[in-house]
Amino acid sequence: MGFYLDIAFSNNFYIFELYNKSRWENNTKLLLYISFAVLITSSIVAFLSYIFAFNMVIGRAILLFYSMFSILLLFAWRKLFVNVFSKSEYLKEKVLLIGDGAIVNDINSIVKTYKIIPYDLKIIRNYSENPGTDCVSDSISFQSLFDIVVDNKFNTIVVACSLNDFPLLRKWLFDMKFSGIAIYDALYFYEALSAKIPIDSIKDSWFLFHNQGKKFNPxxxxxxxxxxxxxxxxxxxxxxxxxxxxxxxxxxxxxxxxxxxxxxxxxxxxxxxxxxxxxxxxxxxxxxxxxxxxxxxxxxxxxxxxxxxxxxxxxxxxxxxxxxxxxxxxxxxxxxxxxxxxxxxxxxxxxxxxxxxxxxxxxxxxxxxxxxxxxxxxxxxxxxxxxxxxxxxxxxxxxxxxxxxxxxxxxx
Incomplete structure (x- = not known):
């Protein structure tokens, strides 16, 4: 019975978009959607138990109590998550984006309205390397990239520039990769955020060789x-x-x-x-x-x-x-x-x-x-x-x- 319940809940919550945080902002709609999802799930479970577990009787009072308790608990959890946990600095993904261009602007626009994970995004648009030094001229400060990352507690770096042009940046990224900081290519980061492909920012080689680790249409x-x-x-x-x-x-x-x-x-x-x-x-x-x-x-x-x-x-x-x-x-x-x-x-x-x-x-x-x-x-x-x-x-x-x-x- 637990298996039926899990499947029914997951499917109905997807259908009513209750995994979408934008649905959690309006209290009336949130309560309404949760109520629909729980009542439909309870009806499905009651029907399946009658068909496949006819020797097990679920009383109407128990089913009603379970449904009301589930609605209130699910509503309270989502409001708690929105008003407390999602605003916590601990849960924020601190992202440093290095580079410039259309893809950077698109990522910045998406992050501002992203509902699933709260992002704290900083951008170094005019990245440059000074010969003979280990410092970076950028919009944040004039210091080493490693110091910038440590001082601002960034846990993710997104790169939107060619590493062939910046050997020092390449070295730093390797150092930070092995120190536990997540490093992403801007195209991959955009794709993961938006669930679409930025056709203005990619080249033929991307289509030919992207996802080579997976069999294409096996x-x-x-x-x-x-x-x-x-x-x-x-x-x-x-x-x-x-x-x-x-x-x-x-x-x-x-x-x-x-x-x-x-x-x-x-x-x-x-x-x-x-x-x-x-x-x-x-x-x-x-x-x-x-x-x-x-x-x-x-x-x-x-x-x-x-x-x-x-x-x-x-x-x-x-x-x-x-x-x-x-x-x-x-x-x-x-x-x-x-x-x-x-x-x-x-x-x-x-x-x-x-x-x-x-x-x-x-x-x-x-x-x-x-x-x-x-x-x-x-x-x-x-x-x-x-x-x-x-x-x-x-x-x-x-x-x-x-x-x-x-x-x-x-x-x-």
Missing amino acids: FLYSRIKRIVDILLSLCGIIILSPLMLIIGLAIKLSSKGTIFFKQERLGQNEKPFTILKFRTMIVNAEKDGPKWSNKNDSRVTKVGRPLRKCRFDELPQLFNILKGEMSFIGTRPIRKYFAEKLAKDIPYYRLRFIIKPGLTGWAQVQGRYFDNNEEQKEKLEYDLFYIQNQSLFFDLFIVLKTVSTVLFGKGQ
Whole structure:
């Protein structure tokens, strides 16, 4: 029973984003989300105990007391963490960032709003080495880097400059590495903070040789993923067929046009395929030419709007998944018109076609639309992060995030 409880709690807490510290700031919402998560978990556990442990009876009073106690304890712990532990100097990650440029500015912006770990960040932008001395000219002081680190109690150093140009810095970093201080490359640090890849700050060699310690899209992973796709798409089609029938009838009765929307999209290795969706827009929605869909798109029908909000318009893509044209998790399929246009403006854009397109993906669970070229560039950064870090655990996490995204009506 303890195993069921742990799994149910973890999944529901992910879905209600209770591991996200930004959710802890509003007391009313926090209490509401914890209550939902605990009550749903208690219901699941009660159901499973009835099915698998029918000889064990859980009284209603005990279940109610357990739920109320859990809600109050979880709420109190999170408020205690936010107001006491997260503000403690002991828990702060003291980071020294050495270098300048766009990547440094991006890291600085992320750290200011980072909710998971409190960072105390200092930046040496104009790092220089004076020949014949062991001192550094910087914005903090004129002293050795080792003294700067010791005096300010930095426990992490992030490097955003070429070590070939600074031999003294290279020597100091080796010394500090072996004294227990964490040393990170700026690109890796940015990737770990943001869960996306900074395409403006990397070179071709990074894409070719990054994560060489891991097998890229290994054989076993791809086979397991395909088996899961087949089983889940078959189950989904069978179980959801009544719902899809009702949706089709509602579309047919509410507006002119076909029930299904068919369009050519680019799949893995840019191979074209026909995607299936429930039609959510008016007929001739693109009479003035192709354009991005957005959050308040006037072309969306009355029935189409709630379908898009809860993502039910995507259900026919279960057939695309069953055929092997798509997967449950991947990059979203895009039209050739937009792909060719974006590939001209965004570096490395065609790398997103390395894998199969997905029903959902890492970019889709970020909680917003990407409805212009600049935001499509950021979307690609999330897509490339997924491509470089594919795993079954990451896929499971995206599934849980997708449920949360649908539940709270966020994202694309």
